[in-house]
Structure formats: C-alpha cells, structure tokens
Amino acid sequence: DIQMTQSPASLSASVGDRVTITCRASQSIGTYVNWYQQEPGKVPKLLIYGASSLQSGVPSRFSGSGSGTDFILIINSLQPEDFATYYCHQTYTTPWTFGQGTKVDVK
C-alpha cells in the first residue's frame, strides 16, 4: 500500500495567517492527490483534486501543488471556519489511502 505521511500532525495558527501542510507519498504518484477538510463533528469535504485543482465552491485562499512524492496544501489568510483537520488522499492505485491528518487549531 502507498503510505501518505502528513506534516505537521498539528499546528496552531491565527486568523489571517498563511498555513502550509505537507504530504509525502511512499512512492511516486504523479498528481493523483486530493485534499479534504473535516471540521469538528462534520463530514470530510473535498477541497483540491488532482493535486492543484480547486473543487467548485471552495474559496480561492486554498491552493495545492506538487507532483511525484511531495505535495503541499496552502491556506492563505486563514479564516475562522478553516480551523479543522486536513487530509491528503492518493488515488494513484488501490487501495486508495489517506494521510493521518493535520489538525489546525487556534493559537
């Protein structure tokens, strides 16, 4: 199975901050990475697909980049509703696997 390793596991930030979350795959997976946001008590929500494409309705402060084994999710100007856990997810090959999550909380 392809392992997806996120860093950091958690971070503290303030409204207005720029936040960067990293995801590393255990083998090269092209750009077959998605990012999901899960607010506390809620369902995962698709933010980014294909490493860098913004899902419809997602604010433009979210962006993704990367290819091969290293991927980044950036949140520009963090908003109150962005305090959540973020997961990367590979669809290069089955079994599809997820990162362990990065929790963004209030500093």
Add this chain to the structure above:
Amino acid sequence: QVQLQESGPGLVKPSETLSLTCTVSGASISHYHWSWIRQFPGKGLEWIGFVYYGGSTQYNPSLQSRVTTPLDTSKNQFSLKLRSVTAADTAVYYCARRIQISTSPVFAFDIWGQGTMVTVSS
C-alpha cells in the same frame, strides 16, 4: 442536490456481521460509482471498497475476505456487509460518491453521507 444517508445498527456483537445501507437521493445510483470509507476513533480514514454502477466491486485487500457491497437499483441504495467483526472494526462508516474529473483519470470522493457510528462490543 445529491444526498447520501447511511442507516443501520449502531452496535454489533463481536463475530457477527455489520450491515449498513446507503440511500441515495437526487441522483440515480446507476449513473455513478460509489464507495464505503470508515474513520476510526483516532480519526484515521480507511477506504473499504467501491461498488460500480454495473454492480461490480473492488475492495481493500485488507478487508476483501470479509466484505461485500451489494447494489439495489430498485431502491437506489447500496449496502455494506462486513463479516466476523471485532473491536478493531469500531468506526464511523461513511458512504460516498466517487467521481471522475472530466475525461481525465483523476478521481475523488465529492459527496459524503453524514456517517454512522458503529461500535463492536458484546
């Protein structure tokens, strides 16, 4: 607006079969591919398997010997059956729609059900 809703028992005894149903509204299950995903109490996510609109399936090898995901087009539902459960199967179970982005080989889960907590305990 497409919506998914999981239903089924919240408590299952060890060694028994976990059975859940996902009811789809706002779309025909015959037009998309579907999936089951679970989230453990520690928050890790695990893909369980796909059920394709023709009824064929693909499962996580770690669960393949214990899982089936039948489709019921007459009710616009699909199900999850996980046999011989243990405490390690305690999780929130989600059904989700798998989409393909245009004609590219890019896939994602774009719509999720609300999830249902299943506890395995005697």
